[in-house]
Amino acid sequence: MGQFLQFAINGLMSGAIYALIAxxxxxxxxxxRVVNFAHGYVIMIGAYLYYTFAVLLPAAPWFPDLLFxxxxxxxxxxxxxxxxxxxxxxxxxxxxxxxxxxxICAIIGSALLARLIERFLMRPLLGQSNFAxxxxxxxxxxxxxxxxxxxxxxxxxxxxxxxxxxxxxFEVFGSxxxxxxxxxxxxxxxxxxxxxxxxxLRRSSSGVAMRAASEDQSTAxxxxxxVPRVFANAWVLAAATGAIAGAILAARDGVSPALGLFGFxxxxxxxxxxxxSFVGVFIxxxxxxILEALAQWQLGGDWVEITPYVAVLIVILIRPHGLxxxxxxxxx
Amino acid sequence: xxxxxxxxxxxxxxxxxxxxxxxxxPGEITxxxxxxxxGKTSLFNVISGFYKPDTGxxxxxGQDVSALKPDAxxxxxxxxxxxxxxxxxGMTVLDNIKLGCxxxxxxxxxxxxxxxxxxxxxxxxxxxxxxxxxxxxxxxxHVRKAPITALPYGLQKRVELGRALAMKPKLLLLDEPxxxxxxxxxxxxxxxILDVQEQFGTTILLVEHDMHMVMDICSQVVVLNFGQxxxxxxxxxxxxxxxxxxxxxxxxx
Numbered sequence: 001m002g003q004f005l006q007f008a009i010n011g012l013m014s015g016a017i018y019a020l021i022a023x024x025x026x027x028x029x030x031x032x033r034v035v036n037f038a039h040g041y042v043i044m045i046g047a048y049l050y051y052t053f054a055v056l057l058p059a060a061p062w063f064p065d066l067l068f069x070x071x072x073x074x075x076x077x078x079x080x081x082x083x084x085x086x087x088x089x090x091x092x093x094x095x096x097x098x099x100x101x102x103x104i105c106a107i108i109g110s111a112l113l114a115r116l117i118e119r120f121l122m123r124p125l126l127g128q129s130n131f132a133x134x135x136x137x138x139x140x141x142x143x144x145x146x147x148x149x150x151x152x153x154x155x156x157x158x159x160x161x162x163x164x165x166x167x168x169x170f171e172v173f174g175s176x177x178x179x180x181x182x183x184x185x186x187x188x189x190x191x192x193x194x195x196x197x198x199x200x201l202r203r204s205s206s207g208v209a210m211r212a213a214s215e216d217q218s219t220a221x222x223x224x225x226x227v228p229r230v231f232a233n234a235w236v237l238a239a240a241t242g243a244i245a246g247a248i249l250a251a252r253d254g255v256s257p258a259l260g261l262f263g264f265x266x267x268x269x270x271x272x273x274x275x276x277s278f279v280g281v282f283i284x285x286x287x288x289x290i291l292e293a294l295a296q297w298q299l300g301g302d303w304v305e306i307t308p309y310v311a312v313l314i315v316i317l318i319r320p321h322g323l324x325x326x327x328x329x330x331x332x
Numbered sequence: 333x334x335x336x337x338x339x340x341x342x343x344x345x346x347x348x349x350x351x352x353x354x355x356x357x358p359g360e361i362t363x364x365x366x367x368x369x370x371g372k373t374s375l376f377n378v379i380s381g382f383y384k385p386d387t388g389x390x391x392x393x394g395q396d397v398s399a400l401k402p403d404a405x406x407x408x409x410x411x412x413x414x415x416x417x418x419x420x421x422g423m424t425v426l427d428n429i430k431l432g433c434x435x436x437x438x439x440x441x442x443x444x445x446x447x448x449x450x451x452x453x454x455x456x457x458x459x460x461x462x463x464x465x466x467x468x469x470x471x472x473x474h475v476r477k478a479p480i481t482a483l484p485y486g487l488q489k490r491v492e493l494g495r496a497l498a499m500k501p502k503l504l505l506l507d508e509p510x511x512x513x514x515x516x517x518x519x520x521x522x523x524x525i526l527d528v529q530e531q532f533g534t535t536i537l538l539v540e541h542d543m544h545m546v547m548d549i550c551s552q553v554v555v556l557n558f559g560q561x562x563x564x565x566x567x568x569x570x571x572x573x574x575x576x577x578x579x580x581x582x583x584x585x
C-alpha cells in the first residue's frame with residue numbers, strides 16, 4: 001500500500017506537468033483548429049530562455065549585480081548541514097532573484113515568439129485549409145530546433161528549481177511517503193494554472209469569445225468578436241504556460257534538446273483526452289502520469305515508455321474523439 | 333442608411349458580383365432576390381466584411397466602412413443571420429443570445445476589478461434589456477435554458493434572430509430567414525421581422541426565396557441574376573418587370 005501510494009503520487013506529479021503542456025496544445029486547437037506539432041519545441045525554447053536568464057546571464061561578468069546574494073545568506077548556507085531541509089531552503093533563497101528574473105523573461109520571450117509565429121506564419125493563412133497551417137507547425141519544428149542549436153550549445157545543463165527542494169517525508173496509513181518539495185510545488189502550480197484557465201474560459205468575456213470562435217469562426221467574427229485577436233491570445237497563452245512547463249521540466253531533467261520530443265508524447269495524451277476539451281485532457285494527463293509510475297513500479301523501467309501509450313491507443317480506438325472530445329456530426 | 337456603390341467581386345474566373353449599387357432607406361425592409369447562384373449571399377458577405385470586393389464601396393450612415401474588418405462592422409451596428417443556422421451548438425439559448433451583447437459589454441477583467449459596481453450595473457441593465465427586447469419579444473422565454481440542439485428548426489431560426497437583435501443593430505441582414513419553414517412558421521417569422529422594423533426602426537436587408545413574403549413585407553426589392561443587378565423598385569414594379577420575369581421563368585425563344 002505504501003509503495004502504491006508513493007508511485008501514485010509520483011504519477012500525479014508528472015501528470016500535472018503533462019497537463020500544463022497539454023493545455024497549450026488544446027488552447028491553440030480550440031481557438032484555431034490547428035494541431036500544433038511544434039508545441040514541444042516552443043517549450044524547449046522556453047526552457048532555454050529560462051536557462052539563459054536564470055543561469056547564463058547572471059554569471060556573465062558584465063551583468064549588473066542586481067541579483068546579488070546578501071552576505072548573511074552565504075554564511076548561513078555555508079554553516080547549514082548538507083542535504084538538510086534548511087540547506088535546501090537556503091539554496092533556493094540564494095537563487096530566488098535569478099529564478100524570478102529567469103522565469104519572467106522566459107514567459108515574456110516565449111510570448112513574443114508566439115506572437116511572431118501567429119502574426120507572420122499563421123495569420124496569413126487564415127481562411128486557407130487548416131492542413132496548410134498544421135504543416136507549418138511541422139516545419140516550425142526544424143526552424144525552432146535549428147535556431148536553438150545556433151544560439152545555444154548542445155550540452156545538457158542544469159537550472160535551478162522554481163521552488164525550494166527539500167525532501168519531505170510523510171507518514172500515510174502507517175507507511176512512509178517521500179516527496180521532493182519542488183515537485184510538489186510544480187504540481188500545485190500546474191493545477192492552479194489549469195483551474196484558472198478553465199474558470200477564465202467559462203466566466204470572462206474574452207474566454208467566451210474564445211469558445212465562440214472555436215465553435216464557429218465566421219459567426220463569431222460577425223458577432224463582433226475579433227477572431228485574429230482570439231488566435232493571438234491562444235498562442236500567447238500556450239507559449240506562456242509552455243515557458244513555465246519548460247522551466248519545471250528543465251529543472252527536473254536538465255536543459256537539453258530532448259525537451260522538444262516531450263511535446264510528442266503529450267500530443268498522444270491530448271488525443272486521448274479529446275483535442276478540444278481542457279477537462280478531458282486534464283484527466284488523461286493524470287491517468288497517463290499514474291500509469292507510467294505504476295508501470296515503472298510493477299513492470300520495470302523498460303515498460304514505462306510504452307505502457308501508457310498502449311492505453312492511449314486503446315482509448316482512441318474506442319472513442320475516436322477522445323474521452324471528452326466533441327464529436328463532429330456531419331449531415332449527409 | 334446603407335449605400336452599396338458599384339460592387340465588383342470575382343473568384344478566379346467567376347464574376348460573382350458585377351457592379352451592384354443600391355441604397356436601403358432607413359427603417360425599411362429591402363428585399364434582395366434572385367435565382368440560386370445570383371450572388372445574394374456574396375453581397376451579404378461583402379456588406380458584413382467577409383469578402384473584400386475588387387472595386388466599390390459600402391457606406392453605413394454615410395460612413396465608408398469598406399476597409400473595416402467584420403468585428404469592427406459588427407461594433408458599428410451591422411448584425412446578420414446565416415443561411416444555414418450558425419448558432420453555437422455547445423451553448424444554451426441564453427448564452428447564444430448573450431454573446432450578441434459581446435460588442436456592447438465594455439467591462440473587461442481590469443476595469444471590472446476596478447469598478448466592480450459599474451460592471452455589475454452594466455450586466456444587470458443588459459440583462460433587463462435582453463429580457464424585454466429579445467426574449468419576451470420573440471416569445472422564446474420557455475426555452476432560454478435549453479441547449480440549441482434540443483430545439484426544433486423553426487425555433488432555432490428565431491433564436492438566431494434573437495442573437496442578432498441582442499446586438500441592437502442599426503442594420504440587420506437576414507439570409508433566408510424562412511428557408512425550409514412551413515406556411516405557419518413563415519407567417520410567424522414574417523410577423524417578427526415586421527415587429528422588429530416597427531418597434532426598433534431597424535433597417536433590414538432580406539435575402540429570401542419565398543416570393544409571397546418578400547412581396548408582402550418589403551418596401552423595396554433589388555433583383556440579382558448571375559451577379560448582375562437586373563432590376564430595382566417597389567414589389568409592384570418588380571412583379572411587372574420583363575427582365576425579372578425572364579430571369580425567373582426563362583426567356584421565350
